[in-house]
Amino acid sequence: MTTELRLSSADRHDPTETLTLEQKEALQRAVSKVVALGAQVGVSADQMILLLQSGLTPGELLDYLAARTGEVA
Secondary structure, eight states, X not given: OHHHHHXXXXXXXXXXXXXXXXXXXXXXXXXXXXXXXXXXXXXXXXXXXXXXXXXXXXXHHHHHHHHHHHHOO
């Protein structure tokens, strides 16, 4: 739920505004965690980028990775 709140607040961020150092660091940590989860379930960073470019939202990507964790035992 916390992730969803953070993602929804990121959706409201104006892309023309410069991120603060704190925001950049938080974003870097979040991306690192998503990449690590993807690697754990067999989805590479490049594959995740393609999924996002094809129209998947960040929330949908997280749902997809979470569903894959059930497949990996």
